[in-house]
Structures are given as C-alpha cells and as structure tokens.
Amino acid sequence: MMDAYAIAALLLLCGYILHKVRHMHILVHTLRDDTRHGNATLFRQLEALQGLYVSLGLRRALPLTRGWAASPDFLQELAAHALDEKPRCVVECSSGISTLVLARCLQLNGAGMVYSLEHDPLYARRTRRQLELHGLSAWATVIDAPLTGQAVGGGQQLWYDCSGLPLVMPIDMLVIDGPPQAIGQHARYPAGPILFPRLAPGAMVFLDDAERPGERAALQRWSLEFPHLDVQSLPCEKGAAAMRWAQAAS
Template structure:
C-alpha cells in the first residue's frame, strides 16, 4: 500500500497537471478570441479600402496601407469629410497615402489644394511621385519641412519648419499624422499652437494614432488651451480624434 507521503505527492502531481490543463484551456480561448478580433479588424479595413476605391474612382492601386501608413478606416474618414464639406485649404502634418486620397478629393470637388508638411526628403519625393503617377500633382504640394527645435511655452521640441506655407492662409481641414512619436513625448502637440490659430471657422482637425499616450497628452493640452475646439473620438483601427473649430461669436 502507498504510504501517506506517496499519496500526498500523487495528489500534488494531479493538482499540478490540472492547473496546467486549465492554463492551456484559457490560452486556447484567449487565442480564439484574439483570432476573432483580428479577423473583425481585418474585415473592417477591407470594407473601408473597398469604400475608398468606390468613392474616389481611382484607376491605379493605392500603396500599401499597413505598418506606418494610415489605415483604410482613417483614410475613409478623411475622404468622406473632404467630399462632403469640400474644404478649399487642407494642411497635413506628414505626407503619404493620405496626401493622395485628399488630392483626389480636391480633384473630384473641382477646387481646393492640399499642403503637406514632410520632414523626410525620401518620403517627400515618394509622395510627389505617387501624385504624378495618379495625375494629381496639381492638387497637392508636398513641402520640405525639416524638424527644427522650437519653443512652446517653457519647453522646446522639434517641429516642422512651416515657413513655406502660404502666408495668411485659412485652413479648412487639418490632418495630423506626424511627426513620428520618437521625436518627443507629445510629438504632435505643436500642431496646436502653430496651426490652430490659422483655422477657419468650422474647420475640422483630424488626429491619427489618438490611442497612444503622446497623442492623448496632446489632446488634453489642446482641450485646455483651445476650448473653442470640440473633440470627438472616431472608431478607427489606431484610434483617431476629430476636432471641430467653433470660435466664439
């Protein structure tokens, strides 16, 4: 017969095996849930991408929309606003697929122009080439805007050199998708003090990657410093925010 020590050891072994089986069971369920969620996200992006092709009537394929590029659902939000409200002056912080999408919207509207601030000369050349390939070069200007240290309140951080933007311009639509978050803790905050004073009444501001800590910090500062902006969240893959400029009467 087994002694007490052997029985206790056997019970411990059984408990350990049950614990491992339970852990594996939970892992399988978590993997299944992640897979379902990933499939849902992918399906939403495919729907948004199809919607873009239909709305814009593009004759050439859009570039890759994964990784650092703007996601199709965010691009669809931009296109829907640009086609519905027909902004005459659109400014972007960072260039890329969004420049192409917005330039096509200007072409379909028959008026307007996109001004895209780009700090990376390689990306600037790539975006200009895309615009030319799609026959949209007349509807967008990619501006070489290196990141230079600038003072914002008591602190300094790099931001686009925006001196090449047309003087006295009234911005009807502003898209903030740069600079990269590696530049500073709240890398996109300077868009507020630099560009918000140029917004026209009723202008819309779109912020991509709004779920990240740096972008959330920027939104909080903008809310304090620019109370005339009404903020709403957009259900986009990477998080996004839309801010409507409503100056006091």
C-alpha cells in the first residue's frame, strides 16, 4: 500500500506532466496559426507583385522586394494612386524599387517627374543604374541628399539636405520611406515640417513602416501640427498610412 508521501509525489508528477502537455498543445496551435498567417502574407505579396507587373507592363524584373525594400503591397498602393491621379511632381524620401515603380507610372501617364532624396551614395548609384536598365532615367532624378542637422520640432535632427530639390512646382505625391530607423526613432518626422508646406492642395502622402513606434509617433505629431491632414491606415505588410493634404480653409 502506497504511503501518503508516495501518493503526493505521484500527484505532483501527474500535474507536472499535464502542465507540459498543455504547454506543448498551446505551442502547436500557435505554430499552426503563425504558419497560416505567414502563408497568407506570402500569398498577398505574390498577388501584389503579380499585379504590379500586369499594371506596369514591365519587361524586366524588378529588384528583390524583401528586407529593407518596400513590400509589393505598398508598391501596389503607390502605383495605383500614381496611375489614377497622375501626379506631375512626385517626391520620395529614399530611393529604390519605389523609384522604378513610380517612374514607370509617370512614363505610362506621359507626364511628370520623380525626385528621390537619397543620403547613401551607393544606393543612389544603384537606383540610377536600375533606372537606366529599365529605360526610365528620363522620368526620375535621384538627388544626392546627405543627412545634415536641421532645426525641426523644437530641436536639431538629422534629415535630408533638400537643397537639390527643385522649387519650381508644388508636390503632388510624397512617399516617406526614409531615412533609416538606425539614425533615430523619430527619423521620419522631419518630412512633415520640411515638406508638407510644399504640398499641392489635394496631394497624397504615403508613409511606409507605419506600425513602428517612431512612425506612429510621427503620425500623431503630424496630425496635431497639420490639421488639414486626413490620415487613413493601409493594410500593408509593414504597416502603411495614406494622408490626403486638404486645402486650407480660407
């Protein structure tokens, strides 16, 4: 006959085993859900990439869209807007695949120019080379724009040197996908005080990586500082926001 200590030990062992089994059960279900979500995300990106090739009639493959590059679903949002609203002056904060996509949209529209601010000379050269390979050099200009200290938001912050950005016309479309987060959590906030005053009435602003804390904080500050900014979220892989610049009330 088992004594009380043996029974207690057996009960503790059974409880421990049940706890481990339950933990493994939860892990299996979590892994299953993550796999389903990952597959759905991958499928969405493949759909978006295929849609881009169809909409733009590309004859040459785009560079890879993983890692730091803009995701296909965000690029598709940019292309759809550019093809529908036909902006004449498009400004980008950073250069890359989006430069090619937007330049191709303007080529299809038959008018306009993309101006891409790029702080990294290597990336600037790569983007220019891709524009040449795709026959799009006449539709986009990559501007060497080193990061310099600028007075914004009541302090000094590194941001693009915009001296090379033409002042001849207001901005119809602005894409904010830089500078990189590595320079500071609020790296993209200066785009508001520096470039928003140059937006044309009805212009659209697109922000990538809008799920990150720094970008969420920038959106909040922009909404407070620019009351005519109409903000909406976009269901993109990395989070995104679209902001319509409404004409100031008279």
